[in-house]
Amino acid sequence: MKGFITLATFIANAHALLSRSQTCCFHLTASGGASGDVGQLSDGQNRIGDNSLSPAEFCISSDGSITDGSGRGCILTPPTTQLQCDTGATPTSGFSISSSGLLEFNGNTQFFSCETGQNGGMNIYTMESSALSHCSVIELKADSCSGSNSGSGTSTASATSAASATSGSSTTSGTSSASTSCSATLSSGNFEFPHLIVPIDSQSPNKAFGTSFNGEVTSSISSIFNFDIPQSDSGKTCSLADLQTSNFTFSGDGKIDIAKLSETATKSTTFNNAPSVSNDLGEFTVSPGHSYAIESFSCPAGKAIAFEISNAGSTDLTFFQDFNPSPLGLFITVC
Numbered sequence: 001m002k003g004f005i006t007l008a009t010f011i012a013n014a015h016a017l018l019s020r021s022q023t024c025c026f027h028l029t030a031s032g033g034a035s036g037d038v039g040q041l042s043d044g045q046n047r048i049g050d051n052s053l054s055p056a057e058f059c060i061s062s063d064g065s066i067t068d069g070s071g072r073g074c075i076l077t078p079p080t081t082q083l084q085c086d087t088g089a090t091p092t093s094g095f096s097i098s099s100s101g102l103l104e105f106n107g108n109t110q111f112f113s114c115e116t117g118q119n120g121g122m123n124i125y126t127m128e129s130s131a132l133s134h135c136s137v138i139e140l141k142a143d144s145c146s147g148s149n150s151g152s153g154t155s156t157a158s159a160t161s162a163a164s165a166t167s168g169s170s171t172t173s174g175t176s177s178a179s180t181s182c183s184a185t186l187s188s189g190n191f192e193f194p195h196l197i198v199p200i201d202s203q204s205p206n207k208a209f210g211t212s213f214n215g216e217v218t219s220s221i222s223s224i225f226n227f228d229i230p231q232s233d234s235g236k237t238c239s240l241a242d243l244q245t246s247n248f249t250f251s252g253d254g255k256i257d258i259a260k261l262s263e264t265a266t267k268s269t270t271f272n273n274a275p276s277v278s279n280d281l282g283e284f285t286v287s288p289g290h291s292y293a294i295e296s297f298s299c300p301a302g303k304a305i306a307f308e309i310s311n312a313g314s315t316d317l318t319f320f321q322d323f324n325p326s327p328l329g330l331f332i333t334v335c
Contacts, residue, residue, distance in 0.1 A: 033136020222310035255313030
């Protein structure tokens with residue numbers, strides 16, 4: 001069956017929003033005595049060097065704990081301190097990502113990789129152990145979330161407008177190339193997190209603001225969201241959902257414009273050098289508690305894509321990207 005991406009925007013019911021720790025998601029690459037992307041077995045063991053595994057996604061919370069892309073808590077299993085992620089486990093705290101992008105545990109960037117004897121794969125540990133053999137010292141570099149330190153505060157909900165959760169409508173005249181769309185509900189393994197969020201500002205057209213944890217739409221600021229669609233999503237349906245988050249403000253008429261861009265943004269993207277619009281998906285009037293199906297098109301497996309959300313009226317919207325229950329922000333769900 002041919003796969004599609006359905007672009008849908010949702011603003012969550014403000015009354016249902018709860019305080020929660022801030023999170024940021026990333027992939028890891030090892031260097032040193034062993035090198036390569038960190039992948040993951042189906043049981044949550046994290047591996048380096050096994051080329052049969054796709055890069056795994058991890059998310060760090062402000063308390064220094066890590067979960068994987070399936071929502072499993074990442075722990076250091078005794079007695080060897082192997083880093084793995086288990087269903088139902090309370091994640092180990094004490095992790096952070098340095099300003100240079102290195103993963104740290106209790107401030108230490110040194111990890112150990114030890115051979116498993118399976119497909120050239122190596123497990124990851126925080127300490128050496130006499131129970132392990134054929135080990136080497138490594139560092140783990142995150143592809144985003146630099147400066148995400150443990151121990152930062154939690155965020156609380158605030159809003160200047162709220163509405164009951166109902167189906168919404170849009171003012172767009174755009175048409176969809178497919179009728180299939182996925183549920184906006186995030187569940188284990190069914191979603192992609194944006195790997196880069198970049199704000200651009202027409203009032204500071206040459207300033208690169210770099211990566212952000214927040215999406216923002218004002219009279220001068222719009223936000224670009226990059227997504228990497230893995231090859232494993234080939235033939236599947238993907239749906240993009242924009243959800244207002246736990247730490248958010250919202251005011252104005254709710255009018256926004258959503259566009260697919262010709263290429264992805266970088267940390268150096270400014271208003272003046274931002275990618276051009278390849279397909280303006282239309283204008284939408286959004287408010288808390290409503291959902292908006294926007295566009296469907298063939299799923300570009302193995303490629304990176306970007307979408308821009310900008311103001312189309314008097315909207316002032318700022319939201320923190322967060323995948324924790326209830327998951328809120330901009331995501332791509334897969335079905």
